[in-house]
Amino acid sequence: MSRTVNGSQEASAPVLAAYSYCEAVTGQQAGNFSYGIRLLPTAKRRAMSALYAFSRRVDDIGDGPLDAGDKHRRLEETRELLARIREGRIAEDDTDPVAVALSHAARRFPIPLGGLDELIDGVQMDVRGESYETWDDLAVYCRCVAGAIGRLSLGVFGTVPGARDAARASEYADTLGLALQLTNILRDVREDAANGRTYLPSDDLAKFGCADGFHSARPPAGADFTGLVHFEVRRARALFAEGTRLLPMLDRRSGACVAAMAGIYRRLLDRIAEDPEAVLRGRVSLPGREKVYVAVRGLSGLDARSVHRRTAGGRA
């Protein structure tokens, strides 16, 4: 008889193999977040990789080639798998390595797995092609697809004993997710438009003469595209400043992980602010060496508090 995954024991060979699979997925696909995840000690790194691999699967269903009906079916199947994980009904020798790894991680760390239901809700909003009139509307979507990932990750990180303001840690993790997602939306404006998607609030688009969307490498005629981008960059920076209040509550390596994720995305935001039209020409990204620099800096010199001060105080 096969045993179900038990997080309190030393990981068995099938569980270790499942984690290796998730770490490979993270290394290959998490172009930005893998730099932070690599800074964690083994157990947390494995748990974050399991979370990443599960989230990647959900995201890939939403972005993939299936028609909307099939996407909804696959997402509901994934929701059922999540329920089995939550109920401890995954065998160690299950053929799905992501389920095995996430089951183990969820037994070892207090991960609020309902956040993955929220992620599925968010991807279903995508599949339905929802658009957002106001920032408050868009924030609901961002909370599902990114705030929830912040709250799930916090379950892995934990907070240090006696951390000031720890009751708000989950709120800050959620806000940091929003900051990352809004940055992501700005970066991907052109690619999303090519796929018929606009995430930015229609109220904001109208205010800056961009209501017709972004269909070429140049801003729409008569639009204040730079004004729009700067407006959203200011919003994202305020979210980073609020969300990075989480950093002083984390242990050194968890703090370094979050500082790397936030630092890399903050720099992306700076690039976008310097040249708003770049997002219409292609995908703005940082060179690998710059991401390594941001990650190592978080781990070595700067303590979490000073990273927060720098983030809150202006450009890194």
Ligand SMILES: CC(C)=CCC/C(C)=C/CC/C(C)=C/COP(=O)(O)OP(=O)(O)O
């Ligand atoms: C507290 C804490 C840890 C917060 C972090 C929350 C977090 C990691 C949110 C992810 C949201 C996001 C922008 C995903 C983009 O993935 P993508 O695959 O499009 O990213 P990429 O293209 O930039 O690699």
